[in-house]
Amino acid sequence: MGVVIQASATTTGTETGALAHAVSAARRCLERAGVAGEEVGLLLYVGLYRDDNIVEPAIAALVQRELGMCLDYAKGGRPGFSFDILNGACGVLNAVQIAQAYLASGQVSRALVVSADAHPSGHDHDGFPYAASGAALLLGLDERVPGFGRLYVLDEDDGDDRSAFDVEGFLSFGEAGTSGRKHITVRRDQAAAARAVALLSTALTRAVSAEGLALDDVVVVTTRWSPGFSAALAAACGVSVERVWSATGWTKDPVSSALTIAYDDAVRSGRLSAKVPVLFAAVGSGLTTACVLLRP
Amino acid sequence: MSVTTHSRFESIGVHLPRRAQSTDELLQQCATPVPLEDLTGIRSRRVCGDDEDSVSLAVAAARDCLSRSRHRAEDLDIVIFTSISRVHSDAPRMSFEPSMAGLVKRAIGARRAIHLDVSNACAGFMSGVQIVDRMIKSGVVRTGLVVSGEKITPIAATAAHEVTDARDPQVASLTVGDSGAAVVIDRSDDEADRIHHIELVTSAAFSTLCYGMPSDRWAGMAMYADNRAMHARDRIQLWPRFQMDVLAKEGATFESEHYDFVVQHQVGALAMHLFCRVGAAMFRAPMPESLSVVEEFGNTATTSHVLVLHQALHQGRVQGKKVLLVPAASGIVVGFVSATLSSVRVA
Numbered sequence: 001m002g003v004v005i006q007a008s009a010t011t012t013g014t015e016t017g018a019l020a021h022a023v024s025a026a027r028r029c030l031e032r033a034g035v036a037g038e039e040v041g042l043l044l045y046v047g048l049y050r051d052d053n054i055v056e057p058a059i060a061a062l063v064q065r066e067l068g069m070c071l072d073y074a075k076g077g078r079p080g081f082s083f084d085i086l087n088g089a090c091g092v093l094n095a096v097q098i099a100q101a102y103l104a105s106g107q108v109s110r111a112l113v114v115s116a117d118a119h120p121s122g123h124d125h126d127g128f129p130y131a132a133s134g135a136a137l138l139l140g141l142d143e144r145v146p147g148f149g150r151l152y153v154l155d156e157d158d159g160d161d162r163s164a165f166d167v168e169g170f171l172s173f174g175e176a177g178t179s180g181r182k183h184i185t186v187r188r189d190q191a192a193a194a195r196a197v198a199l200l201s202t203a204l205t206r207a208v209s210a211e212g213l214a215l216d217d218v219v220v221v222t223t224r225w226s227p228g229f230s231a232a233l234a235a236a237c238g239v240s241v242e243r244v245w246s247a248t249g250w251t252k253d254p255v256s257s258a259l260t261i262a263y264d265d266a267v268r269s270g271r272l273s274a275k276v277p278v279l280f281a282a283v284g285s286g287l288t289t290a291c292v293l294l295r296p
Numbered sequence: 297m298s299v300t301t302h303s304r305f306e307s308i309g310v311h312l313p314r315r316a317q318s319t320d321e322l323l324q325q326c327a328t329p330v331p332l333e334d335l336t337g338i339r340s341r342r343v344c345g346d347d348e349d350s351v352s353l354a355v356a357a358a359r360d361c362l363s364r365s366r367h368r369a370e371d372l373d374i375v376i377f378t379s380i381s382r383v384h385s386d387a388p389r390m391s392f393e394p395s396m397a398g399l400v401k402r403a404i405g406a407r408r409a410i411h412l413d414v415s416n417a418c419a420g421f422m423s424g425v426q427i428v429d430r431m432i433k434s435g436v437v438r439t440g441l442v443v444s445g446e447k448i449t450p451i452a453a454t455a456a457h458e459v460t461d462a463r464d465p466q467v468a469s470l471t472v473g474d475s476g477a478a479v480v481i482d483r484s485d486d487e488a489d490r491i492h493h494i495e496l497v498t499s500a501a502f503s504t505l506c507y508g509m510p511s512d513r514w515a516g517m518a519m520y521a522d523n524r525a526m527h528a529r530d531r532i533q534l535w536p537r538f539q540m541d542v543l544a545k546e547g548a549t550f551e552s553e554h555y556d557f558v559v560q561h562q563v564g565a566l567a568m569h570l571f572c573r574v575g576a577a578m579f580r581a582p583m584p585e586s587l588s589v590v591e592e593f594g595n596t597a598t599t600s601h602v603l604v605l606h607q608a609l610h611q612g613r614v615q616g617k618k619v620l621l622v623p624a625a626s627g628i629v630v631g632f633v634s635a636t637l638s639s640v641r642v643a
Binding site: 048055058060062072073082083084086091097100104105150153171172173178179180181286 | 414420423427430433496499503504507510512516626629630
């Protein structure tokens with residue numbers, strides 16, 4: 001018995017703000033699965049950049065409210081639990097691993113992984129490198145297939161220098177003053193893109209090997225650090241570009257939603273065969289990577 | 297592989313900034329007088345210096361915790377960072393990436409570990425403990441570190457400038473204190489040394505009652521809480537109602553669990569007393585002695601239960617005893633954690 005993706009969805013692109021993207025993707029995902037919000041036992045939110053830079057409550061609780069999932073435990077209905085996970089573009093795979101543990105416990109039968117990012121003002125800014133975007137994955141158990149395997153992580157070993165990050169995103173009150181709700185600074189070192197490709201190709205090669213497979217046995221669904229990222233990753237791994245799939249048609253990186261968007265695109269365009277294992281491979285700020293194999 | 301049915305608190309560590317600030321001292325910054333000590337019982341709190349941040353508090357707590365653990369940093373399978381405040385700079389900032397857990401992991405040398413940040417208001421720490429507990433039970437990990445570094449007193453500075461009366465939505469921000477806390481969790485083979493329950497539930501209809509976000513009048517973080525609605529009787533009853541339901545499914549009751557101590561989320565003496573009174577009435581059972589550090593350290597957000605446990609262990613009061621921890625957080629998140637701590641040692 002394994003954990004599988006029961007449905008996936010992305011947003012329409014007409015939403016404004018991270019919460020609206022998150023709720024829209026979550027609703028579309030549940031609709032596709034024919035599942036009501038109250039049937040979800042665990043909601044994991046993995047978005048980074050949120051409306052008004054809200055840090056409390058968990059954005060997950062705000063999404064949960066909109067979905068009508070466990071509104072008031074005292075009024076009956078099913079218990080539900082939710083929280084936020086932050087780990088750059090890798091957070092969605094941390095969420096998959098956590099969902100596996102909760103589903104295995106029998107505590108919940110469905111887990112919804114929701115992601116969204118947007119400039120805190122709700123409007124796009126030239127200096128903000130991420131796309132306003134949202135996506136959702138509904139996970140559940142299937143006794144017929146192995147489903148998701150274990151999580152492999154590999155960090156770049158670059159010493160303990162905390163002063164220099166390849167990617168960092170923060171609200172600086174020194175810069176924002178009293179406009180903290182509408183301000184964010186994201187710095188991405190362009191030179192890090194090549195190192196992200198190299199690190200992820202090492203990580204995914206090791207993960208595939210640890211699963212007893214060869215790169216030609218899997219389709220890789222990956223994040224989108226920069227335009228042409230999937231082609232560069234395919235070249236670094238020595239596989240055909242047809243076997244490495246990332247979100248396409250985006251001028252900016254949909255960061256926390258990148259993997260789910262790539263998967264959803266691949267499913268809807270018929271690129272994923274029901275018989276081929278899918279390797280989810282993410283690289284994000286840190287630099288850090290996460291890989292998980294989904295076996296049919 | 298044998299099935300693991302329970303996890304345990306294997307080690308506990310804390311770190312408190314040296315500087316104590318009295319409630320009188322804080323109130324001197326307030327434009328409007330607030331009877332804070334009368335309302336909360338809080339006499340003082342610790343406050344970070346400019347050279348301390350969420351990461352340094354967390355790293356210091358993690359090192360304290362690991363110094364008495366049977367496990368080495370390099371043996372940890374997972375590191376989860378759980379604070380609300382996310383400051384990793386000597387400048388006033390709120391950070392969203394890279395993950396704080398990755399920075400802590402690097403600083404302590406937990407090379408093999410999976411890492412991630414969990415954010416769930418004041419229930420973040422116990423959410424992290426539940427994640428590790430469920431992962432140990434499902435065989436995904438053997439040993440995990442849950443850690444928090446809470447540099448949260450900037451919201452008190454904002455509130456001091458903005459509060460207009462005792463009913464202001466920012467009054468609760470005046471109660472907070474800074475700290476770091478960490479626990480190592482591993483498998484339990486002994487009924488007298490384990491986490492018996494860790495159960496949490498979010499009632500999301502009330503998720504908009506408390507927001508932590510930047511102020512729009514002051515260059516800093518703020519928290520706005522509708523305390524009247526948060527502490528309405530129906531909300532306070534959520535915890536006992538949930539705990540009774542979970543225990544009833546196991547054929548147990550509050551009384552049959554024989555708790556030796558209860559630790560409420562440290563929001564203020566009067567509120568904690570009210571939570572215990574409402575609990576006792578609903579459980580129809582006497583409430584065990586309530587342990588507290590709120591008078592000395594204030595509301596330390598995610599770290600509150602661990603600070604209480606650490607102090608009680610230091611005083612030799614809870615070794616081998618069954619302790620009930622009661623989280624309460626924006627969301628609204630409630631639940632209960634019960635544990636017997638037999639192998640944990642403190643300095």
